[in-house]
Amino acid sequence: MRGYKTLIKKYDKNKMLALLHSFPEQCELALEISQRYPLKARKTYENIFIQGMGGSGIGGVIASDLLKPICKVPIIVNNSYELPSFVNEKTLAFFVSYSGNTEETLACFKKARAKNATIVCISSNGKLAKLCKSCIRVPAGKPPRTMLGFLSLPLLVTIERCKLLKKPLPLKALPRFLKREIAGIEKLGCVLAKKLYGKIPVIYASDSYKAAAMRFHTQLAENSAVFSHWNVLPEANHNEIVGFKPKERSLAFVFFRTKDESKRMQRRFEFTKKLVSKKSSAIEIWLEGKTNIERMFYGILLGDFISYYLALLNKKDPSEIKNIDYLKNALMSLP
Numbered sequence: 001m002r003g004y005k006t007l008i009k010k011y012d013k014n015k016m017l018a019l020l021h022s023f024p025e026q027c028e029l030a031l032e033i034s035q036r037y038p039l040k041a042r043k044t045y046e047n048i049f050i051q052g053m054g055g056s057g058i059g060g061v062i063a064s065d066l067l068k069p070i071c072k073v074p075i076i077v078n079n080s081y082e083l084p085s086f087v088n089e090k091t092l093a094f095f096v097s098y099s100g101n102t103e104e105t106l107a108c109f110k111k112a113r114a115k116n117a118t119i120v121c122i123s124s125n126g127k128l129a130k131l132c133k134s135c136i137r138v139p140a141g142k143p144p145r146t147m148l149g150f151l152s153l154p155l156l157v158t159i160e161r162c163k164l165l166k167k168p169l170p171l172k173a174l175p176r177f178l179k180r181e182i183a184g185i186e187k188l189g190c191v192l193a194k195k196l197y198g199k200i201p202v203i204y205a206s207d208s209y210k211a212a213a214m215r216f217h218t219q220l221a222e223n224s225a226v227f228s229h230w231n232v233l234p235e236a237n238h239n240e241i242v243g244f245k246p247k248e249r250s251l252a253f254v255f256f257r258t259k260d261e262s263k264r265m266q267r268r269f270e271f272t273k274k275l276v277s278k279k280s281s282a283i284e285i286w287l288e289g290k291t292n293i294e295r296m297f298y299g300i301l302l303g304d305f306i307s308y309y310l311a312l313l314n315k316k317d318p319s320e321i322k323n324i325d326y327l328k329n330a331l332m333s334l335p
Contacts, residue, residue, distance in 0.1 A: 007312035014319040019146040020186075024178035026149035027297070031171055033150070034157035035135050041162045042118055045092045048075045048159060049084070049117070051108045052096035054149070055144030058218065059096055059122075059152030061211040062300075066293055067159060068208075070166045079083055080104060083111040092162060093117040096151055098144035100126020108112075108273065122154050139280070143319055145222055148215075148300065170291045177294045178301065185298065189305025195283060196306065197313045199252035201228040202274065202280075204236060205299075206265055209287065212256050212296055216303030223307035223318040233268050245278055251280040258287045258295050 008017060011188070012205045048071070050060035059078035067075060076084065087093060093112045097105040100123040109128060112119060121132035124140035124147075129173045136158075138150035160169050201220060205213035210232050217230040231240055255269055273282050285302065289295040311318035 004309060004312055007315075009316050011312050011315060012319075013317050014141075014143075016146065016308060016318045019142060020308060021182065022303075023301055023304075024175045024182060026147070027153060027178060028175035028325055030149040030153040031157060031175070033136065033138065033245050034154040035161075037121075037154070037158070037238075039158060039161050040173040041092070042090075044090070045115060045118070045162065045164065047073050047086065047092070048164070049078065049087050049091050049093040049112070050075065050096065050155065051078045051083075051094065051112075052106050053079055053102050053104050054218070054221075055146075055148070055191045056096045056098045056102060056105070056122075056151055058148065058211060058215050059155055060094070061214055062152045062296060063155040063159065065211045065306060066156065066169075067165065068110065072164050072166060074213070078108065081107045083108045083115075086233060087112050087115055087117050090118040091115075091117040092159070092164070094122065094155055094158075095119065095128060096122045097126065097128045097131070098124055098138070098147055098151060100124060100128040100130075102128075106131075110158065129193065145219065150201035170293060173291075176291055176295060177289060178297060179311060181288060181298060182301065185302050186305050189302055190309050192285070192302075192306045193313060195281070196226075196252050196254075196310055199281070200250050201226065201252050201254055202276075203228060203230040203256070204231075204269075205232055205256035206258065206261060207232045207235065207290065209256055209258065209296060209299060212287070212299035215300050216254070216256075216273070216307070219303055219307035220310070223246055223304075223314050224310040224314055224318075226307075226310060226314070233265065233272065233292075236271065237268055241272060250274075251278055253277075253280055253282045255282065255284045256287055257284050258297050260292070260295075275299060 057065040064075045066140040095109045121131045121135040129135050136154045203213045215230050220226040220228045287299045
């Protein structure tokens with residue numbers, strides 16, 4: 001984009017922009033891989049369990065947000081070493097690790113296998129792919145956070161194929177929608193990156209689009225090296241608004257809005273925006289799309305572009321994650 005060309009050449013050393021541009025095609029391929037996967041499902045399940053960490057874990061949150069209104073059984077997302085006690089032979093359990101070597105996910109996988117849960121893994125390689133008899137293999141060799149289509153859409157497709165939804169998902173239209181919108185999304189991302197430059201973003205979304213807010217928060221951290229905060233409405237209205245400091249000019253509030261909000265949620269967003277706008281900047285982002293799936297992925301892709309261009313403004317390579325690499329090296333010395 002205009003004004004960023006020099007920064008892209010200097011700081012985007014691993015061609016992350018090209019990965020962002022290929023996201024619609026990635027979603028298209030992810031849907032194809034998921035439909036071809038030879039699924040062996042039981043007739044009934046009592047619950048769905050999804051385990052994943054970091055860029056491999058956000059897919060579970062997306063699935064929970066999108067399927068909560070139409071799923072016949074509860075969906076539980078887990079991000080720890082511990083497997084919940086309810087997991088048993090009547091559980092459909094997903095284990096998502098792009099590298100296949102995520103230690104928390106491997107720990108829970110082994111425990112779920114011992115409890116005879118129906119296990120589906122999503123991975124590119126590593127120990128998980130070797131240990132799991134039922135693994136959806138996805139292309140390897142990229143940063144996990146850039147492979148979100150491969151790490152989220154197979155969850156949705158598989159749950160639907162197990163006949164656990166009250167109505168079908170409008171997934172086929174998603175790649176076409178993203179291809180049509182991506183140029184405008186990138187342009188808006190460039191504009192909003194400049195507005196957030198030098199600020200601490202505070203991100204709010206409705207509970208139905210929690211994953212979009214959470215994903216934006218994590219992308220700001222990994223891509224842009226920016227600290228941010230996120231929460232959802234209405235929950236934040238029951239506590240967090242008391243702690244607002246109206247003189248905090250360093251904060252920039254970002255509100256993910258949608259046209260399917262109820263009147264009460266509209267009032268909550270308007271009240272919250274008015275409250276924080278006394279001194280802090282406030283940005284409303286309207287998520288485009290005819291369905292909640294399109295709106296969710298619109299918000300996610302926009303957040304990815306914002307974080308990418310903000311990284312360039314911060315003179316950072318958006319693919320570099322030194323602190324995470326340092327931690328992994330520190331853990332390697334443990335038994």
